[in-house]
Amino acid sequence: MANVDLEQRDLQAAATSHRGDRVFNRAITAAAFVSLIVLAGIAIFLGAQAVPVFQQLGFGFVTSTAWDLNSDPISVGIFGMLYGSVLLAIVGLVIAVPASLLLSIFIVFIAPKKLASILTNSVDLMAAIPSVILGLWAFYILNPQAAEWQSLLHDYLGWIPFFQNESGNFLGTPFIAGFILAIMIIPITTSVTREVLGRTPPELINAAESLGCSLWTMLRYVALPYGRGGIVGGIMLGLGRALGETIAVFFVLKLVYDTNWYHVIESGGGSVATLIVSRFGEASGPFEVQLLLAAGFFLFLMTLGVNMLANLIVSRTGRLKK
Amino acid sequence: MTTTFDPASLPSLEQQTKTRPWRQRTTKFDVSVAIAVAVPMMIVIGMFLFSDIPGALVLVIYLPLQMFASGCAAVATKGKRGILDSVIIVNAVGASIFTFVIIFSVLWSLVSKGLKALSIPFLTQNSTYISPSTPLEYGGMAHAALGTLIVVAISALIAVPIGIATAIYITEVRGKAVPYVRFFVQSMSGVPSVVAGLFILTTLILTGAINTSAFAGGLAYAVLMLPTVARTAEEVLRLVPDDLRTGALALGSTRARTVLQVVLPAAKTGIVTAIILGIARVIGETAPLLMTSGKNDATVANPFSDPISTLPVSIFENVAQPYPDAVTRAWGAALILMVLVAILFTVARLLGRNKIK
């Protein structure tokens, strides 16, 4: 468009260049603010849906746990879902963070070049698998495996409160959902961590080598402290992804309108995003849709906060590509 | 008196052979490593074959066993200070194997189960009159594949120009708001996909502005695609050397002209990569489409009028059905989706490689 405009003005290019530039600049600047408009739009429109919900239900909407629209008065609260999202994310991070750190250490400091590049590509491939496919895989392949692992955890480590299971049902647990989240977090966190560790200044590594370091002491005293900010940022980005993930969790988690505080291998848990998807199809009317939109508003606030924090941390520790 | 270099020594120096003594391993080292690898492996295989300890538990026992064995080998060869190194290495190798196993398992199950569904009708027919219990010979996913392509094309038409313009604002126009724009773009990349769906639902569909349709789905996808395109395009434009810009400006070109006719063409392949990565980011997203484009058993070509089926939604619909054929359909749809993603990434990779050269 702008291109054609400029062609026509060719002869007067010198005279009108400023004007042409002004038009161009305005168009570009307007486009650049679309992201702000969308973010503000999400906040305003979903927020607007949350207002009447709050008027009717008060703070009970975020502090109680229930989903019953037939009772009088109706009892609805998403605390268990908000908490469930966090619990799943924590389970995911507990698995993904050590795995990502070890993977990037292996890629950057241990593996021969060829193997390192194969691994890097594999991790990228992992990031490219759509979550609906991971969910499908988790439902049919991971579930039976994970049930076995969990019953072992229960048999041998059942005395730890986290690994209690009274129902004997090991399917649809927060552990399985967290595990699938971990598979999505690993590529995100690994790519940031790998980048950060790879940027450890060679002069610091030289200094450490000349002081007789081992791999462990070099990591412990030089590389990890140097990349700390970036690593934390990478973990937060993974956390943001985990909090917002919907469909894979929907496939494997048995959604219960109750708060599962810490029984990670007990069937049943909560997640805001999953609640929205599972109720959306069978919503009983406009009010239930409104409730779901309000839940979406809180999910948005939660992930936005985590992501902003992550980006601040990453950008403060020096510009990272990607 | 000083000593000077003796040229007579040159011939003998010519015959010196290169060595890399630091790579030579002592027998002690080799033997220790061999024992440290073989013994835990034998114990585990033994447990697997001759005891009734569950297989999964044997695997769990293996890791600490391997760490212990490697720790012993480290003490034997390098002394106490090697222990932690060996623990790190064992775990790092373990994490890598874990990654490979997951990827292999996902891809293998996709291929082995998905191929069962693939047939000419599966790739060419739609699902009209098909219920979950209908045998596999009837019906297909062509309507869903078409739906995915339409939705993705719409989202690309919207998000790509805006994303590239955002990148141009950051790298070329360099306005005052650059840090803020970057911040918003990064924050936007963290918007959960389900929230993007809800956003379009509440602003446009529930208000009656547009129908549940491919267009609505495309808008929701565009929300997710925009930040990816903008961030990748920004990286790519940064790689364009400043000389090109100053050169064009020095020839009397306007800034707009410089960007459109010099900078963007120079970054052409990179821009294509940005577009592809943006498409790959959204193509498998399911939740937003459930809310915006819905599902339809028939083939739909009009992007504005009716609900339309897409591959992710078709997978979603067929998972957990009690009929094996429905589940196989889900795997088949997943395989088609994965192939689409693989094609996109391969093209992006190939283009990316050219860019570096």
Place this chain on the structure above:
Amino acid sequence: MSTAEFEQSVVALEQEFSVPAQQGPVELEARDLSVWFNSRKVLEGVNLAFPKNTVTALIGPSGCGKSTFIRTLNRLHELLPGAALAGEVLYEGEDIYGPTKDPVHIRLSIGMVFQKPNPFPSMTIRGNVLSGLKLSGMKRSNHDEIVEQTLISAGLWNEVKDRLGHAAGELSGGQQQRLVIARALAVQPHVLLMDEPCSALDPASTLKIEETIRELSKDITIVIVTHNMQQAVRVADYTAFFLAAENEPGRVIEQGRTTEIFGNPQDQRTLDYVNGRFG
């Protein structure tokens, strides 16, 4: 500076520092050392001996392999991709590349100071001095004593004794370089390799470091790469001149006592170089 003046200053310096007339026992020695990166030979047939508790300067134009040479002396060379070598490096009479030698022990005995000051940014001043103990896993109880002793030796104690807990990044470039020297000394090396330690520093800091080097040479053997010929004259007992002809590996053209190299070189190229006629 004219040649006559220069020679005068050499003589004056010689008297001031009283170079040991008799060569002491050799601490570190390179024999027929040749070094490669992949197929490119960068050093050929280097024979150099470093007597105990002396300072040896390695001079020569850029790209003649001096830095590569000192990196082979404490086995840092092998960390670079494509590195290879021939010949041997004897430390206390034994080849440091021998099959039973542990590079960690070699590096602890033969310390290194780099061109750019590289204190660990995440550590305090005190933490930096003690970092070698942590990195190598040495157990010492007298940490305070080590910090004070090495900072005194490096000539930094008075400037930092009140802010040992501060970040190392607060220090000036010259102070950072002395901190790095203190860090290298804390593991009690017998040899200290210095790769152009003053090239990134101002003249005042350079002078301080040179004083430190003279002071240290009473107890340890120092090998210093320098581009600054006055510096070689000021600090070094012995000097070796490296030169690489076009497309040829670097060689030691001439070596001997500093006074001889600068006052009475045998090789025309050395004469040209020390008089600033090329390089």
